[in-house]
Amino acid sequence: MKVRAVIKLKAGVLDPQGEAIRHALGTLGFDGIEDVRQGKIIELVLAEPDAQRAEAEVQQMCEALLANTVIESYEVELP
Amino acid sequence: MKVRAVIKLKAGVLDPQGEAIRHALGTLGFDGIEDVRQGKIIELVLAEPDAQRAEAEVQQMCEALLANTVIESYEVELP
Numbered sequence: 001m002k003v004r005a006v007i008k009l010k011a012g013v014l015d016p017q018g019e020a021i022r023h024a025l026g027t028l029g030f031d032g033i034e035d036v037r038q039g040k041i042i043e044l045v046l047a048e049p050d051a052q053r054a055e056a057e058v059q060q061m062c063e064a065l066l067a068n069t070v071i072e073s074y075e076v077e078l079p
Numbered sequence: 080m081k082v083r084a085v086i087k088l089k090a091g092v093l094d095p096q097g098e099a100i101r102h103a104l105g106t107l108g109f110d111g112i113e114d115v116r117q118g119k120i121i122e123l124v125l126a127e128p129d130a131q132r133a134e135a136e137v138q139q140m141c142e143a144l145l146a147n148t149v150i151e152s153y154e155v156e157l158p
Contacts, residue, residue: 021121039119045115046111046112061109066100
């Protein structure tokens with residue numbers, strides 16, 4: 001079972017890397033960029049065949065290790 | 080228009096960070112993890128209101144800056 005965890009900085013948390021990307025894109029001639037936020041994606045292949053249980057397991061992994069829940073939020077997706 | 084670029088290492092490219100995550104999850108007691116791959120996600124808010132044109136623009140951004148197409152593949156998603 002393939003599960004994807006998307007980890008992003010919470011709204012309001014400063015994202016200097018996103019800001020740097022926005023600036024770099026501007027210098028390359030890309031206009032009209034209002035905001036850029038960078039995050040992480042972690043794709044896991046689990047032995048668990050049940051989608052709901054796999055999703056719950058990845059949610060636990062995010063809480064325990066993958067995300068810093070003070071400044072990051074996460075979503076678990078089944079692609 | 081919100082557009083999301085998902086940038087992953089190509090299949091076959093070694094992912095030591097993913098391997099480290101897998102190991103760390105194992106020590107925390109999470110079993111049955113067959114594979115872990117880590118990637119980046121870049122969320123852009125563009126002034127462009129047309130979805131198709133926004134998607135094409137982000138594709139150009141990926142080619143020009145966001146992805147290293149030698150070792151990384153990217154997907155552009157409209158969330």
